Amino acid sequence: MLTTPKMTLMQELIAGSSREELIWLSGYLAGVVAQGAPAYANPAAAHPAPVLSTPAAATHPAAPEATATPVKVTIAYGTETGNAKKLATDFAARAKKKGIQTKLVGLEQYRLNDLAKEEYFLTVISTQGDGEPPAAAKKFYDHIHRGEVKVEKMKFGVLALGDTAYPLFCKAGEDVDQQLHNIGGQRLLELQKCDTDYETEAGHWFDRVLQQLHSPARETTAPGVTTAQPFVAARPTGKKIYTGTILTNVNLNDRGSGKQTHHLEIAAEGVEYAPGDSLGIVPENPAIVVEAILALTGADASRPFPHRQEEWPLAQLLARKLNIVYLPERVVKKYAAVVKQDIPETKIGLLDLLKIYPVKDVAQFHAVVGILEPIAPRLYSISSSPEAHPGEIHLTVARDTFHINEETKYGLCSDGLSQLRQGQTIEFYIHHNSQFRLPAPDADIIMIGPGTGIAPFRSFLAERDARGAAGRNWLFFGDRHFTTDFLYQTEIQDWVKTGVLTRINTAFSRDQVRKVYVQHKMENQSADLFRWLESGAHLYVCGAKEPMSVDVEHTLLDIIRKEGSKTAAQAEHYLEELRETGRYTKDVY
């Protein structure tokens, strides 16, 4: 009926219109027919609803959809502290709004067999540890790296969350992007790396995703060299850095203890945090080491060096920005290349390197400075509660002690913190952890936190106490000796007296011949512990990843098997469900 040009015009119009627009159009045309007059002569006549003000259209005018070919999209996230999950969830909501059939899934739950079938696969993944994927994404990460699967059908996009303060920025995201490509996937769009202030960039990334879903451009052949790079460069880090003043610093361990665990109270007005969050610090290198390096190499302390779009005098750079105390293998490798000597690939301090494998001249040393990595932040679980300790942040810091051929050495950051005196100030940021949160006030919680693992639970208990939360609280604590190492003993006793702590079990490993740990105490309590879980209790583990959190998990599975008379597989499943429903969470290191 219509002439071809008219037809194409109409098709374009339809294709170019959102659902709302089409609905309006059809109504409008009906109106036109009814009026029996050429509408365009007087469009206002029909009082059209102001289409462009409908929210969907308003926020994403540049995101029309292919109503022609409806797409199925999977949005998978890998998270440690909840950021990736939060974003992925927002994205899924937006996609659904657009009528896109969307599956939102955590990578720990993702069925790896589905991978080959995926058409549109979006991943939001953070980086943890020293450039590692989040624990929850490990299975997926290893699976794609084994390279046994092929994903020819797949069009993928990766949003990497990270922190430019760490040496390997967004490493896990990079790997996933690269590897999906290697196993045959096509990039729907380039890898997007985001720093800690990821919201806007992430938003734009998803706009581009929606665009691509509509009219896929040919795959960008350029591998993950992302458009984000310039942004990142422009803002070294978007983190909010606070300054706090030390109010108190006491070693909680008594005389004669083999440990030093410092309780720090920091005055920090107006810092937003919630129980479960931790505090991040970038430690400074010891002045003596820096001086020694300068002396050894004869380098000019005041020579300006570029670093992240800023200029720093060499001495400052070495003292405050670059990791010199304990270089990872990869840096040692680069060093070897610079000094053209073969060096065994081990971790070692820069000073030792320079002593054993000297640089030829100052120029060569400058080259070495070029390969050094930034000092990685250290995190400390916050042990105070915003409700109970307003205007303050408390930390529970174990002075990290180790020995190198008989000589006692201390960890860089924890040593610095343990030495802080009243009135001194420190710079820090808050690392939010929306995965490690108190449940509803009336829910019961079981807290397993030996050693410094007690920190977030002190926060939990103080918070619940201050808010008068009705839920029951059960704490498992352990350390070496009852008399010297019972961290926060008197506070815990008060919580027991006032009924805030419903139960407490302690394990002091070295007070008897046979070593006793928290998991042994859990075993003793297995019946009650399972009863608590059955009645909906939330279980938290904090402290040493190895071996504590591993042993605790094994014990948990045993308890579930024994008390719930389940098979090993059923127990695994039971625990998995707790994890999925947010009732089993760990903050381990």
Added chain:
Amino acid sequence: MNDTKNLSSTERIKQKSDGLRGTLAEGLLDELTGAISEDDQALVKFHGMYLQDDRDRREERAEKKLERLFAFMIRLRIPGGFLTPEQYIALHHVAGEHSTGTIKITTRQTIQLHGILKSHARPTIKAFNAVKLDSISACGDVNRNVTCAAHPAQSPIHAQVHSYAARISQMLLPKTKAYYEIWLDQEKLTDKSEEEDPLYEDRYLPRKFKIGIAIPPNNEVDVLTNDLGLIAIIENDVLQGFNVAIGGGLGATHGNSDTYPRLASVIGYVPADDRLFKAIYTIVTIQRDYGNRSDRKLARLKYTLDKYGADWFREEIAQRAGFPLEPARPYVFNERVDYFGWQQNHQGLWYYTLFIESGRVCDSEKLALKTALLEIAQTGKANFRFTTNQGLILADIKKKDKATINGILEKYHLLAHTENASAIRKNSIACVALPTCGLALAESQRYLPTLLTQIEKLLTAHDLDKEAIILRMTGCPNGCGRPYAAEIGFVGTGPGRYNLHLCGDHEGTRLNRIYKESLDEATILKELDVLFWLYKKERITGERFGDFALRQKWYKA
């Protein structure tokens, strides 16, 4: 009969304690604290232990958010203060494994160990039990460790007299098996009738009860400071019987004039046969029934005696026992000493009395005392006899073994240590006080040694250094070091301050009196300087310092 209406809280605790069990077993399992409940603290004394804490560490631990450094002090029951070498070796090792390591010889001839953590309490008692040592009734409202003249050379029949200590102690033990249940994992009794206790019933005594036995003319046991003192009456080496003295006790409270130290009054004589035991048992029951159970400060036998009078008491004994006490026999006390150095008894056995300052057996950089004593015990050639002056006698050594023991004493410089100690130091006592004693107001055993060094200088200056003046110090008015029965007594009133008591006699038959109050060290030394000067200048030859002081009326009017 005692007022049953307003009973003191301790009385209630005892009565509802289910034979001194309370919740001790549960308390030992409490993982949250090193302490036990307050009620159980009262009960655990009957098992020979006190819950204490290291008072030096309170503030620092509080800052560290750690509770007080709680630990038990255990006091053994050693009637007459006798240990075999095997028992001493065991004691040495228990001290090392479970306590501070220091072995404290007490003023009642027994041993205390401090700093025993809750988790170590059972192992400690088990280890002692293995060598037939216990701590039953070493504390609490029961008969305490029975003391007796320690030195066998005092009399050919010392052994016979000494044997009464153990027999009396045995007779007056409570019947409850709680001790064995709680500390030695023995089966719980099903038939509680085995525990029927006609003597203590379910209320025990209103207060601690102490018995001591003296062999005149030496009164080194301070027999008159006991609730019940027995003075052996020996006629040409045959034991006849005992004079009975009641109402001794030294405890007092600053500012409470109703409380006072008192020496026992001799109320009669009883022959050394069944009647002796009957009489003792009866006296205990009278105190059980008439002692004050509403005010613990006035609950000792001395107050009961002063309330009802000696005649009433004699009458009550006669009625209950079925026979009267005979009139007291004559006796004399003319000394109150430990016989330092080597002595020989009538059988030719050898004895070495060692000087141990404040009864504290430990190794210091100057003196390896503890090591030496272990080595001696390991020879198996000497028994260990403790004295009520916190002293130690290496005892019953055969002639042929004397050289061996002497050699060890020589090797560890203990001969010189004993010989060189000044007369006043050898005749001094200091109670435990800080840091473990919860009642201490001032230092005592940690302080007296240095104060004595100053006092020795004064004595030498006045050429009195050979005078065996009896000097005693306590950290509070409770009198654990029997300071009221000394020629020079120091009683702590507050940090660094002491009341100075004078005019007590040398033999322990006359209490001293307050001379000046709350003196600091400087004032103490200034005072003594003048007193010694006058004593040297104006004493009658042979006149003891205590008697001279009285003649000079050196007491607060």
